[in-house]
Amino acid sequence: MNDSATFAGTSPEAAALAVAPxxxxxxDGQGQTRFVSREAVRQLGLPPGTDLAGRPMLEVARLCAFRGSLGPGDPEALAQQLMxxxxxxxxRRVVRGNDGRWLEMTSEPLPDGGFASYAYDITHHHQARANLTEDMRRLEMALQQQPGGVGVFDAEKRLLLHNDxxxxxxxxxxxxxxxxTSLADVQANVLGQYGMDPAIREANAERxxxxxxxxxxxxRTLPDGRTIRTTSLPMASGGFLVTVEDVTALRRAEEEAQLRFATLxxxxxxxxxxxxxxxxxxxxTMVNDAYQRILKGAELQVGEYLLDICRRREAAGxxxxxxxxxxxxxxxxxxxxxxRTRRRHDGTMIEVRNAPLPDGGHINVVAxxxxxxxxxxKAKQRADLLQAMLDNMRHxxxxxxxxxxxVALNGLARQLNGLEPEECLPGTTLTEIRELQRLRGEYREGHMAAYYACMAPPDKRSxxxxxxxxxxxxxxxxxxTPDGGFVRTYADVTEERRIRRALEEARRTAEDASSAKTRFLATMSHELRTPLNAVIGFSEALLAEDGMPPSGMEFSAAILDAGRHLLSLIDDILQVSQLGSGGMAAQTRxxxxxxxxxxxxxxxRGAADQAGVAFVVEPLPQHLPRAQADERRLRQxxxxxxxxxxxxxxxGGTVRLAATSLPDGQVDITVTDTGIGIxxxxxxxxxxxxVQLETTHDRRYGGSGLGxxxxxxxxRTMGAELTLESTRGAGTTARLRLAAARTPAQEQTA
Structure with a gap:
């Protein structure tokens, strides 16, 4: 039996707080639970009527955490954080419980060293009606039904009957x-239990x-600490009825109720x-300071009637x-x-709730x-801004x-998916969207791979x-996205795909043209070599004839030189065609x-002497390593x-030929001249x-531009690299870098 609750229930404040929504x-200051409203019990999912009073704060904190009132996370850690x-x-803080409700939790210190904790449901769900008053009624009934001691005495103060x-x-x-048994003997028996206590003796004498x-x-309070209430009522027979009741619990409950009353x-x-x-x-009947503060300028006075208050406020605007x-x-x-939410004349926004009270009245709560x-x-403004950004994106x-x-999408996303606005509202599932597209034939035969691809779990980028x-x-x-969702972007690549196909077609056409050119050069080179060989052969035969006049000898020599030059040019063209067709593989060693x-x-040497150019071969290093190369290609x-x-x-200029070894085993061969440069x-x-870098018709240097x-x-066919270093008017250096030898040394070549 909770007597304190009964006592608290006698005040309007306690009744109001018990059923507050x-x-x-x-x-209290020792961390013990002094009061828990029915709404708290309901939010914790406990059976109605569960009494948490007297439990340690840590136990209640854990209960709240494991019931999900403190939000997601490790319940033990949440309870410790609360402690x-x-x-x-x-x-003050705002949390979201595991049941989806948003709660504003407030803690306020109390004068006795304890504190009060409030959780206000700001998600506008109806709170359960508190039934603290019913609990108090039951406790009061339990008190009234407690059996007390009854003794009936006659006129001579002798016991006629009694109960256990x-x-x-x-x-x-x-x-x-x-x-x-006489009344005096009853009192003497009580006195004997406490060793003839003087206070009991004096009390018995008075009685x-x-x-x-x-x-x-x-x-009266007995030496053992119990409090006994004794009632004597006269009877018509001249005797009297005595009732005795152990009211120790009641006395303590009254003291506790007084404390609770002050706490509430x-x-x-x-x-x-x-x-x-x-x-x-x-x-x-009651109004707290917070109400007067929130509705400043429209304060209330206890004793006013509701209709009068409403009319006064209407007149005040x-x-x-x-x-x-x-x-x-x-x-x-x-x-x-x-x-209900409304804006006051001073610009503040208030939320008003009503809840009935068991006595026919009601409680009004304002936040x-x-x-x-x-x-x-601000959140709506930001959402509108983000939506405007989405609607103006190019994807x-x-x-x-x-x-x-x-969650959110822009108009282009709907358009590229072939959807109407009402078919892709927030909350629509991806499955519903894809099924709608499938029924419309968007994922026809041959395109189902895309259908299944779009339905794959979005656990990675794809x-x-x-x-x-x-x-x-x-x-x-x-x-x-970090929260387990995902973002899909849709890009119209129709034109890009068309351009890509056109480029691919152009590439294939160019490759075909290059291949045709290579075949043409190879064919023509072979066709030209046959008559040229005849021209060279006949000119050599004429030069060998005895008795050839000087003019004939001159003409024959000119024909021979021209034929050989043309044959050299045809050989170069043939080699170019072979390179283009991949037929110039090198055999390196x-x-x-x-x-x-x-x-x-x-x-x-002869060509240099004829041109009047000094040809210098730099001394080779003593231990020049072998290189991986094709001898014929290297010589060419x-x-x-x-x-x-x-x-x-x-x-009058100079041409130098040199070779040096590099630390990694490679070999550099350089040809340096003091010519015109590039x-x-x-x-x-x-x-x-x-390519001839001198392109005028009267250029001074001949050649095909293939050297x-x-x-x-x-x-490159033998794994080497050739580079040029040159300055206009200051000569040129050609640098050939040969790879280090991979096989054992070969015999010296001639």
Whole structure:
């Protein structure tokens, strides 16, 4: 039996707090639960009537955490965090419970060192009606039904009858009393239990003088700490009836109720929400300070009637235009209405709730939601801004949550998916969208791969291509978001795909043309070699004839030189065609370089002397390593480089041939001249086929423009690299870098 609750229930404040539509818990300075509202019990999912009073705060904190009232996360950690809050100061926070409700939790310190905790449901769900009053009624009934001790005495103060509770309450051994026992003997027995205590002796002496012909009631405390209430009522027979009741628990409950009463008044005073209570006649019986503060300028006075209050506020302009005092008055009795929000004349926003009381009255709760309203307005403004950004993006964008439901999208996303606005509202699932598209034939036979691709779990970045019925090609990309959802972007790549196909077709056409050119060059080179060989052969035969006149000899020599030059040009063209068709594979081996360099310089010595150019071969290093190369290709490269150097070096200039070893085993062969050089912007073109950097019709230097092209091509076929370093008017250096030998040393080549 909870006597304190019964006592608290006698005050309007306690009744109001018990049925308040928000969670209230009160803890004393020792961390013990002093009060828990029914709404708190309901929010925790506990059986109705569960009494949490007296439980340690940590136990209640864990209960809240494991019931999901503190939000997601480790319940034990959440409970410890709650215990760590400094309760000597006001504390406020907003959490979302596991059941989806948003709760504003407030903690306010109390004068006795404890604190009060409130949880206000700001999601506008109806709170369960508290039934604390019913609990108090049951406790009161339980108190009234408790059996008390009863003793009936005759006019001579002798015991006529009694019940077992009479002996039990007086602390006697059952069976001690019997019919005829005098009242003095009863009192002596009680006195004997406490060793003839002086206070008991004095009390018994006083009781022996009581006039039993008149009602008498007294409460006394025994030495063992119990409190006994004794009532004496006269009877018509001249005797009297004595009832004894152990009211120790009641006395303690009264003290506890007084403490609770003071605590509840403190709670109501410290409550951050405005509360006022009306009785069944609609007269104001209680209002807290928070109500007066929130409705500053429209304060209330206890004793006022609700209709008078409404009319006074209407006259003061408290209500919006078109709302009368009678409208406000009638709203107080509509129990099924959701919370109402209105703007006051000073610009603040308030939320008003009503809840009935068992006595026919009602409680009115007011909360200042100005900050919440402003936050919602800012959130809406930001959402509108983000939507405007989405609508003006060049790609379609659709955001899905972790359940694959649409959160937000722009118009281009709907258009590229072939959807109407009402078919892709927020909350629509990806499955519903794709099924709608499938039924319309968007994913016809041959395109089902895209259908299954779009339905795959979006746990990583991915993309696929989908061609719609109207021919539009859409590239769909998926990117996961940190909250488990994903973003899909839709890009119209129809034109891009068309351009790509055109470029691919152009590339194939160019490749075919290049291949045809290569075949043509190869065929024509072979066809030209046959008559040229005849021309060269006949000119050589004429030069060998005896008796040939000088003019004939001159003509024959000119024909021979021209034929050989033309044959050399045809050979170069044939090699170019072979390179284009991939038929110039090199056979490399570990090559002894001094013999190759010596052979090249012997072949070019005569041409240099004829041109008046000094040809210098730098001394080779003593231990020049072998290089991985094709001897025939290497010799041809060196001859091309030396021939170019001699051709473009004026008479009196110098051409140098040198070779050096590198730390990694490679070998550098350089051909340096003091010729005309090449401009820096022309160096990249020097290796292009059929290119002469001097393009005028009266150019001073002949040639096909294939020498450097073939030299670099030959170098690359055997894994070497050829580069040029040159300055206009200051000569040129050709650098051939050969790879280190991979096989054992070969015999020296001639």
């Amino acid at each position: 928000f969670n209230v818990m009160v803890f 760590a809050v400094d309760r000597s100061k006001p504390h 509770a009479y002996e039990r309450v007086l602390g006697m051994i059952p069976g001690t009393l019997h019919r005829g 022996s003088q009581i006039d039993r012909s008149r009602p008498h009631d007294e409460v 008044r403190g709670v109501l005073a410290a409550l951050p929400y405005g509360i006022c209570v009306y009785d069944s006649s609609q007269r104001l 408290e209500y919006p235009p078109g709302i009368t005092a009678e409208d406000i008055y009638q709203r107080q009795f509509r129990r099924d209405q959701p919370p 200042d939601v100005t900050a919440l309203h402003q936050a919602e307005a 379609g964008v659709c955001l899905f949550d972790r359940e694959s439901r649409v 993309s696929y291509i989908h061609q719609r019925l109207d021919g539009v090609v859409v590239e769909v990309s998926t990117d996961p 570990a090559l002894f370089l001094p013999s190759v360099l010596d052979s090249a310089q012997r072949l070019m 490269i060196l001859l091309n480089l030396l021939s170019n150097a001699v051709k473009f070096t004026p008479s 401009a820096a912007e022309d160096l990249p073109r020097a290796f292009e086929p059929f 450097l092209y073939l030299a670099r091509a030959f170098a």
